[in-house]
Amino acid sequence: MKLHTFKIGGVHPAEHKITADVATVQAPLPTEAIFPLSQHIGAPAKAVVGKGDKVKVGTLIAEAGGFVSAPIYSSVSGTVTRIDSVVDATGYRHPAIIIKVEGDEWEETIDRSAALETLDKHPELTAEEIVARVKWGGITGMGGAGFPCHVKLCPPPTAKAECVILNGVECEPYITSDYRLMLEHADEILVGLDLLMCAAHVERGYIGIEENKPDAIRLLQEKTANRQDIEIVPLKMKYPQGGEKQLVDAVIDRQVPAPPAIPVSVGAIVQNVATAYAVYQAVMKHKPLFERYTTVSGLAMGKSANYLVRMGTPFAQLVDLCGGLPEGDNKVLAGGPMMGKAVASLDVPVCKGTNAVTVLSGSDAHRGKVQPCIRCGKCVEVCPMGLEPYLLATLSANDMYDRAEQEQIVSCIACGSCQFTCPSHRPILDNIVIGKGRVMANIKSRNQKK
Known part of the structure; x- marks a missing residue:
């Protein structure tokens, strides 16, 4: 079995995939559900419910706040108790809708049957209709930054998509949710890929999976054995292979240039396998993402x-x-x-x-005790973007943002490989993330003045 991988940098953290063989089970309903309005890149969603409103599972509770945004649907039935600010995973307080859970009543329009729906059974599904349903369903990237899926399916006029790549890599230690999804819902993921390919007007699809998931590779290869338009691509184990640019390099041997270039700039639209599954549910089952x-x-x-x-x-x-x-x-x-x-x-x-x-x-x-940099260069060796992390961290720590911009700090994908490999336990990534934020703000300010 030929294994592919990306060419620059990378590390090999311990896997700790201790839940790989643990089948997925339904978690019990909460007594109170909290829905932050910022669950995606772009403008926050806007609440369309208020205190005292009754909702069902699948009820729209917040509409998209712009083109680069996504609506939010209730995952529970019950009563809206308040709209308040809550601390989310970022550590900051953001607006959220809080719902007291009462029963489990679903919107009647959701198809809850297990019957598999395929694209050939639905000739009414044009590319435009698929994109519209994806946008309606609030589908976002579910393996990374949460970029609204419909935006990726509408690339700029200067770019032409040639293929869709599904990310089944899951290279982070501990995490096995995508692996279990591939084993338990392979058929739906493949239909989701068909839908994404149709929406993007491409005739080629790939699914990249690392070699530590042989059961998923084998299952999907069996299910696509008679498909000439879809290829399952086994990948070597190397972090951060799940990064968009690294995956494009590994799967189709194309290198995405520095920002503002994105994967579709070299012909690829990248989506997570969980996103493909959510696309299937939204388009074929009228089930929004909740x-x-x-x-x-x-x-x-x-x-x-x-x-x-x-x-x-x-x-x-x-x-x-x-x-x-x-x-x-x-x-x-x-x-x-x-x-x-x-x-x-x-x-x-x-x-x-x-x-x-x-x-x-x-x-x-706990983090290790911070020691002086010994100029070993390990952070440079492992950076998958070919950057000099020690330099970017130093420039950021000294507020030298113009120089940091010149050194391509905006290309950093915050994978943490530099900090992982540093023998002196330097807070390299912490400083780079702060510096990148300042540089991005400076770039935005300059563009607004043009």
Whole structure:
């Protein structure tokens, strides 16, 4: 089996895929569901419900706030108790809709049957209709930054899509939610890929999967054995292979230039396998996005599991399902240990992009003592974007943002490979993220003055 990978940098953190063989189960409903209005890149959604309103599962509760935005649907039935600001996974307070859960009544328009719907059974589904349903369903990227899916399907006039690549890599340690989804809903994912290809007007599709998921590779290869338009691409294990630019390099051997270039600039539209599944549900089952697969895992946890979780469910409930936090020091992450964010409270709710709740305990919950940089160059060797992380971190720490922009700080994908490999435990990524934010703000300000 030929294995592909990206060409520049990368690291090999311990896998800790302890839930790989754990079948997904439905998480219980919360007693109160919390829906932040900022669950995606772009403008926050705008609430269309108020205190006292009754909602069902699948009721629209917030409309898109612009083209680069996405609507939000209730995952529960009950009563809106308030619209308030809550602390989300970013650590900041943002507006949210809070709903008291009462029963589990669904909107009648949602098809809850298990019957598989395929594109050839629905000749009425034009590319435009598929994009419209994806936009209606509030579908966003479910493996990364939460970019609205319909925007990717409408590339700028200067770019032409040639293929759709589904990201089934899941290279972060601990996380297995996408792996379980591929094993448990392969047919729906493939129909989702068909829909994305139709919407993008392309005739070629790929699914990239790392070699540590042989069952998923084998299953999807069997199901596409008679398909000439879809290829399952086995990949070497290397982090951050799930990054869009790294995946494009690994799968079709094309390199995406520095921003503002994006994958479609070289002909590829990249979506996560969970996004493809959500596209299938929205287009074929009239089911908007309100639940997702989420891994809850930790080496010291009494139990680790994969759950189908209604969005708005607090992290605390999922942690309790796994026996609660271990004794001693713990760090709870929204996501995995490489790119996940440490949460300040377990009241943080599951959102569209919450693929995992990871609990690091004991020494894993602490950073090493920061030492002086020894100029070893390891951060440069592992950077998958070919940057000089030590330099970008130093420039950011000294407020030298113009120089940082010249050194392509905006190309950083915040994968954390530099900080992972640093023998001096320098806060390299922390400084770069702050610096990148300032540089992006400067660029936006300049563009507004033009």
